[in-house]
Amino acid sequence: MTEHMKHAPDGAFFGAFGGQYVPETLMFALEQLTREFETAWADDAFHAEFDRCLREIAGRPSEMYLAKRLTEQVGGAKIYLKREDMNHTGAHKINNTLGQALLAKRMGKTRVIAETGAGQHGVATATAAAVFGLECEVYMGTEDIRRQALNVFRMKLMGTNVVPVESGQKTLKDATNEAMRDWMGSCEHTHYILGSVCGPHPFPVMVREFQTCIGIEAREQMLQAEGRLPDVIVACVGGGSNAAGIFAPMIDDEQVRMLGVEAGGRSLNLGDHAATLCVGKHGVLHGAKSYVLQDDDGQTAPVHSVSAGLDYPGVGPEHSQWKESGRVQYTFCTDDDAIDALMTLSRTEGIIPALESAHAVSEGMKLAAKLNKDAIILINLSGRGDKDCNEIQEILSRRQ
Numbered sequence: 260m261t262e263h264m265k266h267a268p269d270g271a272f273f274g275a276f277g278g279q280y281v282p283e284t285l286m287f288a289l290e291q292l293t294r295e296f297e298t299a300w301a302d303d304a305f306h307a308e309f310d311r312c313l314r315e316i317a318g319r320p321s322e323m324y325l326a327k328r329l330t331e332q333v334g335g336a337k338i339y340l341k342r343e344d345m346n347h348t349g350a351h352k353i354n355n356t357l358g359q360a361l362l363a364k365r366m367g368k369t370r371v372i373a374e375t376g377a378g379q380h381g382v383a384t385a386t387a388a389a390v391f392g393l394e395c396e397v398y399m400g401t402e403d404i405r406r407q408a409l410n411v412f413r414m415k416l417m418g419t420n421v422v423p424v425e426s427g428q429k430t431l432k433d434a435t436n437e438a439m440r441d442w443m444g445s446c447e448h449t450h451y452i453l454g455s456v457c458g459p460h461p462f463p464v465m466v467r468e469f470q471t472c473i474g475i476e477a478r479e480q481m482l483q484a485e486g487r488l489p490d491v492i493v494a495c496v497g498g499g500s501n502a503a504g505i506f507a508p509m510i511d512d513e514q515v516r517m518l519g520v521e522a523g524g525r526s527l528n529l530g531d532h533a534a535t536l537c538v539g540k541h542g543v544l545h546g547a548k549s550y551v552l553q554d555d556d557g558q559t560a561p562v563h564s565v566s567a568g569l570d571y572p573g574v575g576p577e578h579s580q581w582k583e584s585g586r587v588q589y590t591f592c593t594d595d596d597a598i599d600a601l602m603t604l605s606r607t608e609g610i611i612p613a614l615e616s617a618h619a620v621s622e623g624m625k626l627a628a629k630l631n632k633d634a635i636i637l638i639n640l641s642g643r644g645d646k647d648c649n650e651i652q653e654i655l656s657r658r659q
């Protein structure tokens with residue numbers, strides 16, 4: 260246990276995971292943020308304001324859609340999709356950035372920063388910054404800048420400065436390092452809008468809470484549609500925020516099975532995937548103890564995924580606890596299977612999913628095929644695939 264851990268409040272841990280493994284300079288900012296979040300989350304006026312933002316800016320509630328043609332094609336359980344792809348800016352990320360931007364305002368901060376992989380969190384942060392009149396800088400690896408040119412342009416259009424990150428693999432982990440470095444020197448006037456249920460306390464709790472609108476809505480919608488809860492919920496897991504958002508409100512409903520799907524990439528050789536919970540080990544990354552992909556020397560391993568949003572060697576600490584308690588099962592889906600699922604959903608339902616979400620669709624379809632027609636599967640469709648079209652086009656042309 261490091262020196263800083265002495266300061267970590269009880270709520271900072273999920274069993275053996277979580278905590279605040281950060282330099283002393285960030286402790287003040289984390290304590291201030293924890294206080295502000297706890298006060299705001301207990302305040303009806305904050306909830307009213309947050310709910311209004313979710314409605315008016317994000318376009319919530321999102322639909323829960325029975326995918327009839329996909330269900331018929333698979334020939335097993337009924338498949339429902341929670342349509343986070345229909346949110347403004349195209350993914351679930353906006354739920355969290357609106358919540359954190361409101362907190363930044365409450366704390367009197369004038370500038371926000373963020374890391375981004377696929378660019379979805381960057382775009383959602385840029386959007387919230389524009390709406391609330393905050394200065395905004397987003398750190399992004401140059402490899403991701405290449406893969407996600409459209410999202411880079413969207414951020415710039417909304418007045419955000421995109422900072423290219425050249426270090427390491429030039430992807431999400433490296434962008435997160437740079438954002439944390441910025442925050443160490445700027446936290447007096449800057450709030451760091453972290454994009455997933457990762458990082459030091461209070462981020463894993465706070466981001467989960469801002470994302471629970473997904474599961475709270477889905478629970479109600481499922482009871483309306485079917486008079487009962489789903490048998491299984493499936494969600495993709497990068498850092499784990501869309502999964503936590505749909506799992507958490509039904510985590511005490513023991514009859515509901517939960518499946519998290521990680522990026523299986525090209526193979527399960529180290530460096531070829533991002534299946535952190537499936538093959539990682541206990542470690543510390545970006546301020547929290549959790550599962551981490553590491554080599555034999557304990558160095559954070561390089562990662563690969565066809566989807567930039569899952570391309571991360573860490574995972575939120577609460578998922579590590581859910582894995583070890585057995586409450587949630589975790590599996591992986593390969594690049595190829597994700598692309599096949601993307602094509603299947605596009606053709607059967609007219610929905611082009613994000614490559615990240617396609618990982619959940621693929622495993623959801625495989626599971627549905629094994630279950631009978633009375634069973635119900637709910638897949639969290641975390642985002643839409645417009646951002647991925649260039650990448651998919653390239654991959655398909657290489658396949659021929």
Ligand SMILES: *Cc1c(COP(=O)(O)O)cnc(C)c1O
Nearest residue numbers: 379497498499500501568615642
């Ligand atoms: C960022 C992203 C993810 C992965 O992040 P989580 O925190 O694991 O949800 C998944 N799907 C989409 C569409 C994303 O943009």
